[in-house]
Amino acid sequence: MREQVIEVLKSHFGDKPIEDNSHLMDDLGADEFDIVDVILQVEEKLNITIPEEETFDIMTVSQLLEVVGNHVQSD
Amino acid sequence: MLMGAGGGLWYVQHLKSENEILTLNNAKLNDAVDQQQAVIEQQLKDIEQIQTINLQLTETNTKLTADLQLAEEKFNKVNASGERRDIGNLALNKPKSIERIERKREQQRARCFEIAQGSPLTEEELNATKKSQINAECTNLANPNYIPY
Numbered sequence: 509m510r511e512q513v514i515e516v517l518k519s520h521f522g523d524k525p526i527e528d529n530s531h532l533m534d535d536l537g538a539d540e541f542d543i544v545d546v547i548l549q550v551e552e553k554l555n556i557t558i559p560e561e562e563t564f565d566i567m568t569v570s571q572l573l574e575v576v577g578n579h580v581q582s583d
Numbered sequence: 584m585l586m587g588a589g590g591g592l593w594y595v596q597h598l599k600s601e602n603e604i605l606t607l608n609n610a611k612l613n614d615a616v617d618q619q620q621a622v623i624e625q626q627l628k629d630i631e632q633i634q635t636i637n638l639q640l641t642e643t644n645t646k647l648t649a650d651l652q653l654a655e656e657k658f659n660k661v662n663a664s665g666e667r668r669d670i671g672n673l674a675l676n677k678p679k680s681i682e683r684i685e686r687k688r689e690q691q692r693a694r695c696f697e698i699a700q701g702s703p704l705t706e707e708e709l710n711a712t713k714k715s716q717i718n719a720e721c722t723n724l725a726n727p728n729y730i731p732y
Contacts, residue, residue, distance in 0.1 A: 519664045520662045520663060524724065531715065533713070533714045534714050534715050537714065539660075539714075539719065540666060540684040540687070541673060542662075544677050544681065544684070545662075545673060546674050548677060560679040563677075564683060
């Protein structure tokens with residue numbers, strides 16, 4: 509799951525270094541729409557659905573991994 | 584001789600009469616010329632005004648086209664893989680998220696107008712140096728210390 513999320517992030521943001529504590533906006537240059545786009549791509553890639561409310565506060569890679577992880581396990 | 588003198592007198596009077604008519608006609612023609620000149624001057628002023636308005640419209644159109652292109656790039660920007668973001672698709676699949684972002688942007692736009700009308704910048708706005716801290720709608724205006732990276 510982690511590799512797939514990182515893969516989506518890399519395809520979206522290019523060769524910028526991606527760490528768990530990387531901030532999607534401040535470190536990777538995302539805007540708010542990018543974050544929604546990334547979440548949608550991750551959902552499609554992993555064939556999961558994450559309720560939107562759970563994604564509102566995602567700002568770092570680790571937060572994204574945590575929320576996605578919850579649904580990969582439970583789906 | 585008397586007839587000759589009479590003929591001469593008649594001729595002179597006839598000339599005087601014709602001269603008066605010509606003088607009157609000349610005055611009328613001068614009036615007409617003045618009126619035409621006034622019309623031409625007004626038309627020149629109108630043309631000048633139309634040209635100014637045309638220029639302003641062209642400038643507005645250029646600005647709007649640039650803004651539209653900027654909005655297009657902002658909404659449907661291309662990611663590192665060359666894929667264009669489809670904001671319509673995002674709104675369809677994640678309506679609450681997009682609505683939430685738009686509400687935030689609306690608040691930011693309102694703040695931009697306040698600043699433009701003279702509202703002083705807050706400490707938070709002045710100290711914003713990260714992308715997550717800025718007003719995305721008018722960064723140049725709201726966050727003078729932010730350097731895009």
